[in-house]
Amino acid sequence: MRNSFLRSGIGALTDLFYPPHCGLCGVWLPDVSAASGLCPECLSGVIAPPAPCCPVCSHALTGLCCPNCEGRSWHLGAIVAASSLGERTSELIHRFKYGRERWLAPCLGTILLRALEDPRIRGRAFDAVVPVPLHPRRERDRGFNQAECLARRIAPALGIPVRRWLRRIRETAPQARSARSERMRGLEGAFAARLGIGRGKSVLLVDDVCTTGATLDSCASALVESGVPEVRAVVVARG
DSSP, X not given: OHHHHHHHHHHHHHXXXXXXXXXXXXXXXXXXXXXXXXXXXXXXXXXXXXXXXXXXXXXXXXXXXXXXXXXXXXSSSOXXXXXXXXXXXXXHHHHHHTSOOGGGHHHHHHHHGGGGGSTTTTTOOOSEEEEOOOOXXXXXXXXXXXXXXXXXXXXXXXXXXXXXXXXEOSOOOOSTTSXXXXXXXXXXXXXXXXXXXXXXXXXXXXXXXXSSSHHHHHHHHXXXXXXXXXXXXXXXXXX
């Protein structure tokens, strides 16, 4: 109890001398916006996900067939993006991951919460939120796993725990600059499910960005092989 009061006191003093500011424009945030980490103007400026989009991978559709799904079979039920990878989300994600500005997690978490309102996610019963893992070496270098930080922002809204049920068993080159075919080949067998995870559990995967969906589907493949019957995914932005 004493520690709780101490933490509350420190938090109050911190807000007094260093009031919360918007993670993008830096404007001072009133109490009503402080929890989101973004001012209403910046939050409203986040680009909405593509519409119409593929019901499976959320790629923008310009015709009847999804160019990203062509020739593929998915282990995922759906990938749902909270936004498109516009200037604002790109800046936040880059600063969070590579600038190590971990205080931006609430900003990205606020955006990610939008994905939970998508019909492909809303109303479904998930047993666990599972972040896409980093290779241990990369996580040590960065100091944190950005996907796990995001998972911990949305798990309370779902009332379910965050579980580290996946591990990255093979380090791969950064995927951002790889072609679609290279991504899919390079991620085969990169992930494994941890021993002892419960069979029959429904999982919600979390990551920051999806481009081709290769990383998320490789994670889903490992979970399905371990006995997980359904895997869906949410990401902050669709590239």
